Amino acid sequence: MTRKLLLATRNQKKKKELQDILKQLEITIVTLDEIPGLPEIEEDGATFSENAIKKAVTTAAASGMPCLADDSGLVVDALNGQPGIYSARFAGEVSDDLQNNQKLQKMMAGIEDEARNARFVCVIAVSDAQGKVETVEGKCEGKIAFETSGEGGFGYDPLFIPDGFTCSFAELSPKEKNLISHRGKALQKAKPLIMELFLR
Ligand code: ITT
Numbered sequence: 001m002t003r004k005l006l007l008a009t010r011n012q013k014k015k016k017e018l019q020d021i022l023k024q025l026e027i028t029i030v031t032l033d034e035i036p037g038l039p040e041i042e043e044d045g046a047t048f049s050e051n052a053i054k055k056a057v058t059t060a061a062a063s064g065m066p067c068l069a070d071d072s073g074l075v076v077d078a079l080n081g082q083p084g085i086y087s088a089r090f091a092g093e094v095s096d097d098l099q100n101n102q103k104l105q106k107m108m109a110g111i112e113d114e115a116r117n118a119r120f121v122c123v124i125a126v127s128d129a130q131g132k133v134e135t136v137e138g139k140c141e142g143k144i145a146f147e148t149s150g151e152g153g154f155g156y157d158p159l160f161i162p163d164g165f166t167c168s169f170a171e172l173s174p175k176e177k178n179l180i181s182h183r184g185k186a187l188q189k190a191k192p193l194i195m196e197l198f199l200r
Helices: 012-022 048-063 084-089 097-107 174-180 182-197
Strands: 004-007 028-031 067-076 117-127 133-144 160-162
Touching: 004 012, 004 048, 012 028, 012 067, 012 174, 012 182, 048 067, 048 117, 048 133, 067 084, 067 182, 117 182, 133 182, 174 182
Parallel strands: 004 028, 004 067
Antiparallel strands: 067 117, 117 133, 133 160
16 A cells, blocks of 8 residues: 655645655655645644644545644744744735744844844644544744854754854754754654554
């Protein structure tokens, strides 16, 4: 039997990270781009977990395939947890990474180094076509930099200095980022859930 898992994301850079981390599993990864006609999903949950579950369950039901969804974002202490679940559209409904980073930098202006703590959070939901769903979470603690640096990664990576490092996520290689990132940690926890899907 072919083991096929559908990744429910439209973010191409997130998709690449998920594919890289999952490539050790002996399963075929299929993405939304390969399956036309699947619904757009409104992310209207109040938590990362609600959004990840909605994306995974709705896509699994519509495609008839087991499905993995990621809801993630940056939680900044000095901004009372913003941008949080609104990370993708922080600077407006159609905002891009550059605009989101500029808004974050502006809101963090004048905040001292000791008060710049933040973390990336990633919730992964894994659902079968019948809607049986489980979630796991990964976090990566760090600080918001004063200036952007690096060209790699995506989203807020140029402004995020992970704990134990002096460079930003955007200056790490994909392999280095995946080893310590919120997504890398969540996916390590998700691996047994994924394998279990195919034993049912
Ligand atoms: P899908 O819902 O289609 O997966 P999305 O980009 O809308 O794509 P989310 O709603 O989960 O995904 O929002 C995630 C946002 O959080 C993302 O657009 C970035 O702004 C930020 N983010 C998440 N993980 C990140 C990472 O590893 N590095 C930098 N920014 C990240």
